Amino acid sequence: MADYSEDYLLDKRIKVLQPINGYRASTDAVLLSAAVINVKKGDTILDVGSGTGAISLCLAERYKTRGVNITGLELQEELAELSNQSAKLNGFDFLHFELVDIFKNKLPRCSFTHVISNPPYSDHDMPSPYQGKSTAHNFKDVSLKDWISLMIKMIKPQGYFYMVNRAEALDDIIAAIHGKLGGIEVIPLYSKNGQAAKRVIVRARKDSKAPLSIHSGIIIHQDNGEYGETARKILRDGDILA
Secondary structure, eight states: OOOEEEEEETTTTEEEEEESSSOOOOHHHHHHHTTOOOOOTTOEEEEETOTTSHHHHHHHHHTTTTTOEEEEEESOHHHHHHHHHHHHHTTOTTEEEEEOOTTTSOOOTTOEEEEEEOOOOBSSSOOOSSHHHHHHHBOSSOOHHHHHHHHHHTEEEEEEEEEEEEGGGHHHHHHHHTTTEEEEEEEEEEEETTSOOSEEEEEEEETOOOOOEEOOOEEEEOTTSSBOHHHHHHHTTOOOOO
């Protein structure tokens, strides 16, 4: 296994193991985990393309008393192995990660209450020289539409969909879920006040007829470099995006 570091999330309540020169979790993962709502006892949560496991680890910390079961699916062996070690280090025996190519293996349909993903962002960016980071950041043989379609197939009736992606991908995301999910919510993420949103979180629900809504969004950093108030409450205190 390549060299890795021990890092922390949620104000050091979670320890996460990450490759030093490979894919490493960003604030996107923690913010996306906060979008998961209405989690009930016995719910099943699926993290598609789980990377270092940051999303699932945050969810495990937040809902560890709810009796939930969390599964991460990851293509890269090193990341899947590190994620399982992280789950063990944090004492999350209800969280596990599986090494699987989601497009080459038959996956259980309509089996998860919540399906969440921070997928590769682009098929045209210059790839990283580090293979792990390149795989995590750049599409190869699949499209964003294919990724979303697979996620939707695994959501139970009345279950939830969550995704973070670049703002310019929003029209593709909406097109991919149109007619399949409802109650679509768009939450813009702003690096700083006054800037255009660079990322968006999209939350939706199967079988919902509610109209689309766009929220005011989250400012990650203030002008002084400190986290914005909402961002700080999520990244440090573990608040959710209700």
